[in-house]
Amino acid sequence: MRRRNEPQIAPTRPCGMDLGQGGVHGGWTISLDGQRKAALELGRTRLLVAAAVFLLAFFAVGLRLADLALLSEAGEPKRAGTPSAAAALETQRAEILDRNGQVLATTLPTNSLYANPRRVIDPQATAIELAQALPGFSVASLQAMLSQDTSFTWIKRGLTPRETARVNGLGLPGLDFVREERRFYPHGHLTGHLIGYTNIDNVGQIGLEASFDDVLRGSNEPLRSSLDLRLQHILVEELAEAMEEWRGVGAAGIVLDVYSGEILAMASLPLIDPNAPRTIPDAAFLNRATQGVYELGSIFKVFSTAMALDLGVVGLADGFDVTHPIRAGRFRINDFKPKRGVLSIPEILMYSSNIGTVHMTLSAGTEAQQRFLDRLGLLDPVNLELGEVGRPLLPQVWREINTMTISYGHGIAVTPLQAARAMGAMVNGGQLVPTTLLKRTRGERIMAEQVISPETSQKMNWLLRLVVKEGTTGKADAEGYRVGGKTGTADKLDPNGGYAVDKRIASVLSAFPMDNPRYVVMAMVDEPKPTEYSFGYATGGWVAAPVVKAVIERMAPLLGIEPQAEPQAEAVAVAGDTWDPLLIPANLRGRHVAAR
Template sequence: MIRKRNEPANYRPLSPCGLDVGQPKTWVVELEGARKAALETGRTRLIVSALVFALAFVMIGLRLVDLTLLQSDASAQIAKIAPANTEWRSGRADIVDRNGTVLATTLPTNAVYANPRQIRNPDEVAGRLASVLKGVDEERLKGGLASDRSFTWVGRCLSPRETDAVNGLGIPGVYLQHDECRYYPHDDLFSHVVGYSDIDGQGIAGMEKTFEEKLRGGKAPLELSLDMRLQHIMAEELEAAMTEYSGIGASGLIMDVDTGEILSMVSLPTFDPDRPAAASDEARFNRATLGVYEVGSVFKIFSAAAALDAGAVSLEDGYDISKPIRISRFTINDFKPKDGWMSIPEIFLHSSNIGTVHMAMEAGTKAIQDYFGKFGLLKRGAVELPENGSPLVPAKWREINTMTISYGHGLAVTPVQVVRALSAMVNGGELLAPTLVKRRPGERPVGEQVISEQTSAQMRWLMRLVVAEGTGRNAEAPGYMVGGKTGTADKLKASGGYDRNNRIASFAGAFPMDDPQYAIFAMVDEPKPTEKSYGYATAGWVVAPAIKKIVQRMGPVVGLEPRALPSEVGPDPLFVPVHLKGRSVASQ
C-alpha cells in the first residue's frame, strides 16, 4: 500500500460516511448496542409512567368508595337537612308592603358543615371557626366536632365575608355548600307582622306562617296592607313616648276606615327577625293582636254609641254626677269629681265614669252586651296573624259588669279589636273585617251595619269635642281635625284586684272628623309620671302628644293637606246647635 507523505503508520482509511472500512464488523456491533440501550430506557420509562397513572386511578377509586359508601350517612344527612335546589326553598315568594317595598326575601348564600371523623383537633378547629363566624357557639361546636358522627352543621346563612374567611382557613373536614336564607331588610320594623321563618325557610310566625302555602313556591309577592312610611312614624313616636315615660311596652295601629286595611301595626319591644332565637319572650310577644288589656275610658266611645243608637239617651239628655254610685261592696267614682248636672256631651267631654254608668244602665244590661258583641269586642279577632288573643269576658254578665265595662274595666280586649270597632263608630256605622293583606283598587268589603249613620255622626262630633276641649287636647294636630278618647286603666294584679301604681294609657281616635279616613289607636304599658307631666301618667299626658305627632307626620305622607276648621271659615250646614251648660256648641 502506497502511503502518502506524512501519514501515520497506523492510519486506517475511512469510507465516505465516516466508518472505519478497515474493521467493518466492529461498527455494526456498536450500533446494535446503542439501539438496545435506547429501547430499554424507553421501556423502563413507560413502566414507571403506567405505575404512576395506575396509582392515581387507585387513589381516585378509593376516594369514590369513601364518599359513596363510607360517608353515605353524611351525604344523606346533608340531603335531608339542607337540600340545595328544592322548589320550596329556591322559590319562596317575597313579602312586600302596599307600595312594593320588600319586607322579606330569599337570598342565595352559603352554609358550612363538617365531618367530625375527619377533624383531628376539635377544640382548635372550633376556636378557629368561631373566630370568623358570627353567632357560632364555640363550646357547642366543640361538642359537635368531637362526636363520632359524620356530619354536623357549623353555620348557615354565611355572609360573603364569612364565606371567604372559612375558605381561607383551609381546614380539612370542613366544607362549604350553596344555601338560601330568608332575609328581612328592615330589621325589627315589621317583625311582629311579617314574622319569621326557621333556618330551612319554613314560616313559623306572623304572615310567614299564615301564608306558608302561598309563599312556598310562589312567584308573585305577598302584598301586605302595611305602609312602611307609616310604620316607621308609628314605631318612632311610640318608642319616644315609651322611653320618656319609662313604659315597659307599647302598641299602635292605623286602619283605613273604608276598607279595613291595617296600614301600621307596631308592638314594642320588638326583635330582629333574622335572629329570633336571640330575642326574649317579651320582645316576640305581639301586643297588638295577642295581648289583651282593659283600656279604660276608651270604652266610653262604645258605651255612648250603644246608648245613643238604642234610643236610651239623646245628646240633649244628662245626669246628676255629683254622687258616687254604690252597688254591693263597690263604689264608682270619677277621677276628677264634679258637682251637679251634666249633659251627655259634657259627660263624654270630661270622661265621667258616673255619667257613663247612668247612660249604660238607661240602655240596659242586655242592650250593652248585645252592642258590644256586634262591635266585635266579645270574640276573638279576625286578623290574619296566627298570634290572635281572645278577649277576657265575664263568665256571667251581671248588672255590675255592665257598670264597670261601660267605662273600661272588667273586659279585656286586643288593640286590633279596639281599632276595628272604632272604625265602625266613625265610618257611618259599618263594622269591617280588619286585614293585613292589600285590597285591590276599588275593592271594598261588605261589612255589618252595627250603628246608624246618625249615631256615627254624633260619635264623630263627641270625639272631636274631646280633642278640641277635653282630656285629649294634647292630641290636637292643627289642620287635621283629630277626634278621639283618652283612656287610663289600672292594671290587674296577678293576685286579684287592681294595682294603683301600674296602668295602661291609651288613645283611640280618627281624622279628619268631618270625613274620617283613618282610625288610630296607641297605648303605653306602665308609664311612669315625670316632672313634665306634673306627676301624672295618664293618657292625656303620655299618649295624646304622640298621636298629635303621628298625625302631623302622617298627613303629608298620605296626601292630606292641613286645612282650616269649619269654625274658622264660618258655620257648617252639617252642624246643629246643642245645649251645653248654657252655651251652644256645634254638633254633627
C-alpha cells in the same frame, strides 16, 4: 377510414364496471357494488364504536351510583334536614312587600358549613383555626363536633360572605359548604311582630311568615301587605319616644283605614329583630296590638254613648245628675274630676264622667249592652291574618254591676286592634269593616256590617271632635287636621287577683279628619310613670295624646291630606240644627258646677 397498419384497440372494462346491455356507450353499464359495500362496512364500524362508547358511559355511571349508594362514606349532606336539589326548590319563598312595593322580607343565597369528622386529620388543630374564622365558637365545642364518629355534622348554617371567605382560605380537609337560602328582613325591628320570621329551614314561625307559609313556600308571586312602611316608621318612632319619656314597659299603636279595614301601620314595643330571632327575649314576643288584652278605661265611653244614642234611650239634649257617687253593694263609682248637678250627654263624654255614663248605659240595660258590644266584635277574638291574636276577658256572669263598670271600660279587657276596629264603625257611617294585613285590590267587595245608623255616626263625629277641642283629649289636637278622639286610663289587672298598685294603661283612640273621617289612630303606653312635668299624672291625656298628635301631623302630608281651617259650622242630625263644632248649644248644656 382507418389507416392500414394502425393498431386496433379492443374495448376494455375498467375496474369496478360490468358489461351490460342497453346502456350508453355502446351497451356498457357502470356498477357501484364495490363502493356500496365499502360504505356499509364503514358505517357498521362507526355504529359499533358509538355503541361501545355509550355502553361504557352508562356502565361508569352505574358503578358511580352503586358506589355512592352502597360503598362510599357521605361526602355531602345526606341526612334529614340536609338540603337536596328538590329541597332547595321547596325552600324558595316569595317576597313580602308593603303596599307601595317596598321589600319587607326576601330570600338570599348563602353558604352553610359542614364537616366530615372522619376526614378531619387533626380535630384539635382544625378547631383552633376554625374558631378564629368563626367568632362565637369555642375551640372546645368545635373540637367536640370534629371528633365525632360520623361522616356528617353541621358546623354553622347561614354564613356571611366574609365568614365563607375566611373558612375557604383555611383549606382544611374534611370541611365543605352547601348552598342554601336564608330569609332576610331589610327593615329589621320595624315590622318584626307583623312580618314575623322563619327558622333555619325557612319555615314560618310567627307573623305573616307563619300564616302564609304554604303560600310563600315555592312561590315567585310576592305577598303584598297593607302596611305603609313610611307610616310604620313614624308610629314606631313616636311610640318609642313616649315609652322612653314615661318609662313604660311597653307600647302599642295602630293606624287603620276605616273604609277598607286595611292596617296601614301597627307596632308593638319592645320591638323584635326577625334577623336574629334567637336573641329575642321571651317577654318581647307579645304583640301588644293584637295579642295583649287590656282594660282600656274611658275609651269604652265612646261605645256606651253610641249605643244609648242609637237605641234612642237618650238624646243629645238629655242629661243625668252626677252629683252623687253610685253605690252598688260594696262598690262605689266616682268621677275622676267630680262635678255637681246635671250633665248633658255631650258633657258626660266631654268631661269623661263615669257616673253619667253608668246612668246612660243603665237606661239601655244589660242585655242591650251585651248585644251591642258583641256586634262591635268586642266579645270575640278579632279575625286577622295572624296567629298571635288575643281573646277578650269577659265577666263569667254578666250582672248589673258588670254593666256599670264595663260602660266606662273596667271589667272587660280587649285588644287595641279590637278597639280600633270598633272606633272605625263609630265614625265611618256605622259599618264594622273586617280588618286585614293584606292590601285590598281596587274594587274589592268588602263584607261590612251596619252596627249603628249613619245618623248616630254623624253625632259621634261631632261629639268626638268636641272631646278633643273642649274635653280630656286636647293634647291630641293636630292643628288643621280636625282630630276627634277619647282618652282612656285604667289600672292593670294583677295576676294574683284584683288590680295592681301604680300600674296602668294610658291610651288614646282617635280619628281624623272629623268632617269626613278616614283614619283611626290609636296609641297606648303600658305602665307609664308620672313625672314632675305632668304634675304627678300618667293618664292617657298626658301620655298617649301627644303621640297621636305627632303621628297625625307627620302622616297626613304623606297621604296627601292638607291642613285646613276649622269649619265655621258642622251639621248634626238632631232636629235639623246646625251647630258650631267648638261649642255646645245652650239647649244641650246641663246645669252643673265644679265640685269642691
